[in-house]
Amino acid sequence: MAHQAHAYHMVDPSPWPLTGAVGGLLMTSGLAIWFHFHSTTLMTLGLMLLLLTMYQWWRDIIREGTFQGHHTPPVQKGLRYGMILFITSEVFFFLGFFWAFYHSSLAPTPELGGCWPPTGIITLDPFEVPLLNTAVLLASGVTVTWAHHSLMEGERKQAIQSLALTILLGLYFTALQAMEYYEAPFTIADGVYGSTFFVATGFHGLHVIIGSSFLAVCFLRQVQYHFTSEHHFGFEAAAWYWHFVDVVWLFLYVSIYWWGS
């Protein structure tokens, strides 16, 4: 058996970066094909390839870390840096949409009636479902913290319960938002109000779905004894991401739902 004289992980050659890139290419060009030629084949193919890539790449990482012991402390430190940098990039992503919102709403143009909300727009009551959504996400932040402490203290059953509760709250948020989207008196085509509202909250909702999925994977892993009380970085990364999603919602709620109403 070969040995290495360092604590780092020299990863084996893998096809997944290539399949992921090809998947990305097919999805983007497929989107253009759909818009102009009304065929969804290329886009669907790209989506399938992307989903397969994600499944197999992350499965391989779990194999390397949990089962083969490659995630030594320095390797874990690198993974931590990576997750922090990724979340930082997502912060900047959302910053752009907040910029668009404030640009449009602080100096509303004459075409909109010179006011915000624009003439003819009936806004959602911030103290109805949006407030409930805020409570749901804040509660999920508490339950995910309960989960983390349970993991650290070796409380297996509590960790499973609290993680399940967190995921259910995430699903409840998604269901509530979907209902709000359907019931809203305005659509994405209602000028810059509709555009900023649905693009900002829409990308947020997508991130809630991604975060819930990440937590669900952690749930399955916890059930299968992957995590130890000292080493559970996958869960920590999911929890960081979830808190980020919560914070973005708070900014959305205060800016678009409350101030913007």
Add this chain to the structure above:
Amino acid sequence: MTMSSTAMVARRALTAASHGGHEGGARTWKILSFVLALPGVSVCMANCYLKMQAHSHDNPEFVPYPHLRIRTKPWPWGDGNHSLFHNQHTNALPTGYEGPHH
């Protein structure tokens, strides 16, 4: 780097709190979940239910504002004139509400 003894004591207390002590952490957050977080959600649910009951259900009169209901390019689904979450009852088309009764 040396610190005053007060600073050292404070630092130790904060470290213990953030780590939740040796057995306090999970229990604390479990209590917070069931006493604060979930009841908070229930209160907001009740608030929503009550507020929705007090609503009137009539839509405002349709005014064909040019800055709303924009149709620069048709959507790539259906007849291209309905948004993804289109609701016949609450969303008017550029020509007005659909159907005889909304």
